[in-house]
Amino acid sequence: MKMANYKNPELTIHERITDLMARMTLEEKVGQVNQHLYGWKTYAKLDNTFELTDYLKDHVALGGGLGALYGLFRADPWSQVNEKNGVPAEDSWRLANKIQHYVITHSRLSIPVLFAEECPHGHQGLGSVSYPTNIGKGNSFNRALIEETSRNMAEELAMKGVHLALVSSLDLSRDPRWGRTEECYGEDPYLAAAFNHSIVKGFQQDLITDAQDFVHQTVGEINRQPSQIGVVLKHCIAQGDAIGGHNSGAVSIGERDFMELYYPLLKSTKNAVGVMAAYNDLDGVPCHSNHYLLETLLRKEIGYQGIVMADGTALDRLNSIYGSDELSAKNALFAGVDLSLWDQTYLSIVSGVEQNIIPMELLDKAVYRVLSIKFLLGLFENPYVEAPSQATLEKIKTYPLDNKKMALESITLLKNNGILPLKDEAKKIAVIGPNADAIYNQLGDYTAPQTEKMQQQTIFRELIKAFPTSSVEYALGCEIRNLANQESHIQAAVELAAKSDLIILVLGGSSARNFNMEFLSNGAVSSKGVNMDSGENVDLSSLALGGKQMDLFTELQTLNKPIVTVLIQGRPHDIETVCMNSDAVLTAWYPGQEGGSAIAALLTGEESPSGKLSLSYPRNSGQLPVYYYQRDIAMKEDYYDLKGSPLLPFGFGQTYTRFEYQKITVNNSNLTKNDLENGQHLHLTVSIKNTGSYDAKETILLFVKLAGGSVIQRKKILRGFEKYYFKKGEAQDIDFYLSYEDLCYYDADQRFKLAESFTILMDCLQEPFSFHSSTN
Helix, strand or coil, rough: CCCCCHCCCCCCHHHHHHHHHHCCCCCHHHHCCCCEEHHHHCCCCCCCCCECCCCCHHHHHHCCCCCCCCCCCCCCCCCCCCCCCCCHHHHHHHHHHHHHHCCCCCCCCCCCCCCEEEECCCCCCCCCCCCCCCHHHHHCCCHHHHHHHHHHHHHHHHHHHHHEEECCCCCCCCCCCCCHHHHCCCCCHHHHHHHHHHHHHHHCCCCCCCCCHHCCCCCHHHCCCCCCEEEEEEEEEHHHHHHHHHCCCCCCHHHHHHHHHHHHHHHHHCCCEEEEECCCCEEEEEHHHHHHHHHHHHHHHCCCCCCCCCCCCHHHHHHHHHCCCHHHHHHHHHEEEEEEEECCHHHHHHHHCCCCCCCHHHHHHHHHHHHHHHHCCCCCCCCCCCCCCHHHHHHCCHHHHHHHHHHHHEEEEEEEECCCCCCCCCCEEECCCCCCCCCCHCCCCCCCCCCCCHCCCCHHHHHHCCCCCEEEECCCCCCCCCCCHHHHHHHHHHHHCCCCCCEEEECCCCCCCCCCCCCCCCCEECCCCCCCCCCCCCCCCCCCCCCCCCHHHHHHHHCCCEEEEEEEECCCCCCCCHHHHHEEEEEEECCCCCCHHHHHHHHHCCCCCCCCCCCCCCHHHHHHHCCCCCCCCCCCCCCCCCCCCEECCCCCCCCCCCCCEEEEECCCCCCCCHHCCCCCCCCEEEEEEEEECEEEEEEEEEEEEEEEECCEEEEEEEEEEEEEHHHHHHEEEEEECCCCHHHEEECCCCCCCCCCCEEECCEEEEEEEEHHHHHC
């Protein structure tokens, strides 16, 4: 019998998909665009074995297979999965193969399923490595480390049989009242776009390139390796711009802001396997039904080749606009949403096609894209994952080392009056605060249950190790938000501090969920946790530290003891008083599993701080927004009752040494507009010297201030960053290259144009640059 063309590996992916789709029924096509199931409900753990549930089997029968399965290994309070009923990391591959086998053997055409998992700061599964959240990673300004840790995550997921990693990377922190600020790399689109390239490279390597459309290659030519995992970047787009910082709120931004800030972010997704649409609207049009966003800009202009995945139950929200599931499905398919997530809407596609509401060509387009990813990942030839080798298991044991590197570079020193680094001099150290001995408070939202061993890696316990000759004792002080019955905790902390030589105070917020909370159908928290004040659906009206934390700080301050404050937080809280009255302040954000060890290493001087703020740190919520790249318009910056400037600017961060920026050199100052338009770059060199007494890393930030055109230009905008290690006394010359796009703005006629002149800004240095008049 002749082999069906879709099974022939010698044919291109396009030829195979064309043949396969010609054989598929309407129901089978609809099955491929649905990701309807909650993965953790598809199995039941019985002793050391797993049984597949009717919940899975019935849905496979409904669509003749599965498009994708989300969250098979997800473990958290929403899924109610823990170490007792969940899938251990070492057994994940077995369950993945079991479900894959069932789907293939119960699909008439033997179509495999895609396994998708959350990976915002590490896999949200049992036994996984939990890295710092994005708000901290942004402070690292380290592309190489982002790529390295992304590669680690990919290898860990590949070992388990996962195909798609859902990674938060497209949101900007424009209003830190938003609960998901912790998922943003900061406020800057250039930084986020640069990190996107590193993420895609780390997870996928060269799976998709600019060279050609992958569907016109064969699976053999692509030659995907088992450790190459498709990454789905989320959320598309502008979710962090919601009015008032409300989760899933309305977004009101102009075309110019969109094109200058978010269009570059869209471009950075070009070679990703997937993007996830965002809950918000853009000027009243939901992202999930925005044809201009997903088809015109993303696919046609940018050349994006991957799939667009819906966010959880987001398609069902379209019903309030279109009035029926069928019309909602039609508009989402027309917009370019290929794969659903938990909603009812895409289950109605069969009905919509039969009623002539949904044109078959819209469905076919989405099915084609979903199947293209399955072929790209080689699932028709190699649908199963092999048992992890001993070498792989040993390599994964080294990932905590990279995790600690990321934690170290994510932590930013905001103040130091000379008290740091601390010495172990047989002192009495009081470690106080709600985040000092609470591992889950270090980890952020989207976190799996931790092992007993991991739960011991708190800041307090790591400080005991770091100061072996000192007496290190702990007191809670107060809870994060709870106002009831806190006086006894404060009193106990004051008594401990009074007999101590030094106070290390660990304050902030928490995204830690618990198993008694209630959740919406998309996993967002619906019940207010008394001590959870950050995370999805947990927005704040005030950035003030919660509960009795400031009362605790005031009481400790009256003791006149040295205070080193460490902030564990998912957003910038109001800390002006804390900074004024502490001897040193570090923000560690949510530093991950190795955060306690990293904080201890920085406090003792084993490592020198190198983090820099990836957002402008506000004084309080009353002055928002304060992001640094606002228009340079003539206005009174200060309020009657509050300064308009942020407490700390974007890029701020201290270290234990001193760096002197000596000069900027423009190496090709005769460059013209024509040269830039033809692909040449402006070459700059900055000379920097470590004039202090510590070896340390320095992040070099390059900004430009553009001039010209018919619009008000921005005060400045980031256009380059590098991170280098300097030994004490060492000087280095660091090169930067600015492209045509780096020096463009969006003019009043809705076109990108090259600036007439600009100024290069770098630390305390600046260098004006104008193009030759003959080429203007």
